Amino acid sequence: MTDAPAIDVRDLVVRYGEHVALDGVTVTASVGRLTAVVGPNGAGKSTLLNAVMGEVRADRGTIEVFGASGPRALRRVTWVPQRGAVDADFPVTVGDVVRQGRLRHAGWFRRFSRDDHEAVRAALERTDIADLIDRPISALSGGQLQRTFLARALAQQGDLYLLDEPFVGVDAATERAIVEVLRELRDGGAAVVVVHHDLGSVPELFDDVILLNRDVIAAGPVSTTFNEANLQRAWGGRLVVLREPTAGAS
Amino acid sequence: MTGAILAERTLEFVTFEYAFAARALVASVLVGALCGLVGTFMVLRRMSLIGDAAGHATLPGVVGAFLVTGSKAMAPLLAGGLGTALLATWVVERVAGGRRTRPDAAIAVSLAVFFGLGLVLLSIAQRSPTAAQAGLNGILFGNAAGVTTPQLVTLSVIALTLAALVLALVRPLTVATFDPSFARAAGVPLHLVRAGVTLALTLAVVVSIHAVGVVLVAAMLITPPSTALLVTRRMPSALAVSAGIGAASGAVGAWISFVVDGVSTGPAMVLVASAAFALAWVFAADSPVRLPRRAARVTS
Numbered sequence: 001m002t003d004a005p006a007i008d009v010r011d012l013v014v015r016y017g018e019h020v021a022l023d024g025v026t027v028t029a030s031v032g033r034l035t036a037v038v039g040p041n042g043a044g045k046s047t048l049l050n051a052v053m054g055e056v057r058a059d060r061g062t063i064e065v066f067g068a069s070g071p072r073a074l075r076r077v078t079w080v081p082q083r084g085a086v087d088a089d090f091p092v093t094v095g096d097v098v099r100q101g102r103l104r105h106a107g108w109f110r111r112f113s114r115d116d117h118e119a120v121r122a123a124l125e126r127t128d129i130a131d132l133i134d135r136p137i138s139a140l141s142g143g144q145l146q147r148t149f150l151a152r153a154l155a156q157q158g159d160l161y162l163l164d165e166p167f168v169g170v171d172a173a174t175e176r177a178i179v180e181v182l183r184e185l186r187d188g189g190a191a192v193v194v195v196h197h198d199l200g201s202v203p204e205l206f207d208d209v210i211l212l213n214r215d216v217i218a219a220g221p222v223s224t225t226f227n228e229a230n231l232q233r234a235w236g237g238r239l240v241v242l243r244e245p246t247a248g249a250s
Numbered sequence: 251m252t253g254a255i256l257a258e259r260t261l262e263f264v265t266f267e268y269a270f271a272a273r274a275l276v277a278s279v280l281v282g283a284l285c286g287l288v289g290t291f292m293v294l295r296r297m298s299l300i301g302d303a304a305g306h307a308t309l310p311g312v313v314g315a316f317l318v319t320g321s322k323a324m325a326p327l328l329a330g331g332l333g334t335a336l337l338a339t340w341v342v343e344r345v346a347g348g349r350r351t352r353p354d355a356a357i358a359v360s361l362a363v364f365f366g367l368g369l370v371l372l373s374i375a376q377r378s379p380t381a382a383q384a385g386l387n388g389i390l391f392g393n394a395a396g397v398t399t400p401q402l403v404t405l406s407v408i409a410l411t412l413a414a415l416v417l418a419l420v421r422p423l424t425v426a427t428f429d430p431s432f433a434r435a436a437g438v439p440l441h442l443v444r445a446g447v448t449l450a451l452t453l454a455v456v457v458s459i460h461a462v463g464v465v466l467v468a469a470m471l472i473t474p475p476s477t478a479l480l481v482t483r484r485m486p487s488a489l490a491v492s493a494g495i496g497a498a499s500g501a502v503g504a505w506i507s508f509v510v511d512g513v514s515t516g517p518a519m520v521l522v523a524s525a526a527f528a529l530a531w532v533f534a535a536d537s538p539v540r541l542p543r544r545a546a547r548v549t550s
Binding site for chain 2: 016017050053054055071074075077078079081085086087089090091092093096097100101103104108109136138152156
């Protein structure tokens with residue numbers, strides 16, 4: 001697709017007042033890969049994503065997305081917020097939210113084209129919520145709301161998908177559906193970066209992992225990077241790793 | 251007041267027997283609709299109290315401008331009110347952004363400082379012989395009957411311009427209000443939108459104070475949208491219902507103020523809007539007050 005990595009962060013420092021949230025983070029995320037960002041609470045996982053999104057200002061360092069920086073870099077980025085980050089009582093329907101994904105395509109004033117309508121319809125069907133199109137988001141379950149945000153992301157048709165804890169509080173069927181969609185996006189050549197909480201499912205779901213604790217503890221393919229030694233370093237030795245008595249959990 | 255007098259005054263009001271009553275009606279309706287429209291974005295952004303601070307903070311600007319110019323000319327009073335209201339919202343953002351003071355405390359402190367300063371300036375200004383003429387007496391609680399034709403023209407131009415802008419930009423405004431991070435990635439210039447909403451809000455407050463007064467102007471920004479959000483499920487209907495409730499409150503408030511001696515327009519409008527809110531709160535589909543329902547809400 002492109003030569004530049006999807007995300008190229010160098011020496012990133014973010015401070016909140018006295019508190020250093022990210023301390024010299026250098027990390028990349030590649031196209032065609034599913035990348036998990038994991039780390040203990042307060043490790044700066046969301047801060048890293050927010051810095052890429054331009055939501056928090058970098059005190060030092062550079063952030064490039066597909067080789068571009070600044071607002072231009074965000075053109076190909078699709079953002080799936082944490083469910084709790086938006087007002088679930090906001091007066092919008094599922095269809096309204098998914099149509100937001102076409103904002104960049106349709107512009108601020110123009111009526112939606114046939115392409116726009118088609119992208120919205122396909123996204124709703126892909127996430128299995130076409131029947132909910134007229135339902136207000138205040139009447140959705142957690143899983144349905146997460147699917148709605150994913151559908152909006154699909155309608156946007158970006159090249160880099162950033163998801164902040166998409167699996168928190170969703171039902172098993174939704175989790176499977178989300179994973180399936182993310183894999184399809186990856187196979188289609190997109191980069192997918194997910195802030196993830198459940199360490200147990202990292203090997204099963206992801207290709208690459210970034211272990212973060214204010215600084216990058218380790219980053220690379222899950223098979224070589226996601227091991228007990230690196231996890232212990234990321235959690236400062238406070239992590240208790242429980243093994244299942246029998247091997248071969250699917 | 252007897253029923254006969256009430257009927258007679260109502261007849262005078264609806265037949266526009268007096269030009270000042272007609273101006274009061276138009277001003278109140280415009281103010282109600284404008285505040286309902288702009289206030290919807292403010293309430294959804296959880297900025298209600300900022301509107302309250304901005305409303306109170308217009309007082310020192312308006313009175314200060316009167317003291318400096320000595321006239322009731324519209325432009326300097328508007329500019330003064332706009333200046334101090336913007337200054338107050340800036341102070342709130344600076345103080346709350348410092349992380350050592352909570353936003354609610356920052357808003358309360360800012361409101362008190364600016365309103366206190368305004369009251370001091372007002373007591374000085376009221377010693378001036380032209381103060382009553384300039385309509386400064388109505389500035390606290392609103393006196394729509396005192397709205398002059400030039401004031402009404404200014405109000406109309408600003409209200410219609412703001413309303414047109416809000417309606418034209420409803421798509422990016424809605425996305426930016428609902429999910430700022432997503433909006434930024436979708437190319438919405440958030441800084442510009444935030445500055446624009448703050449400016450629109452402050453302008454709405456400033457042009458509204460002659461009709462509603464600085465003390466209660468925030469209620470017209472908060473109550474009609476809150477009512478609309480109880481009974482609507484989509485943004486276009488929320489905006490329409492909110493503007494409609496605001497306009498209706500303005501009309502009924504102007505009528506009450508006309509027929510009942512000594513009642514200011516501001517409190518009358520606000521009480522009507524509050525009554526609408528109370529009704530919606532009791533009868534809304536998910537009201538905490540238990541009433542017999544037509545049908546249960548879908549919650550699967």
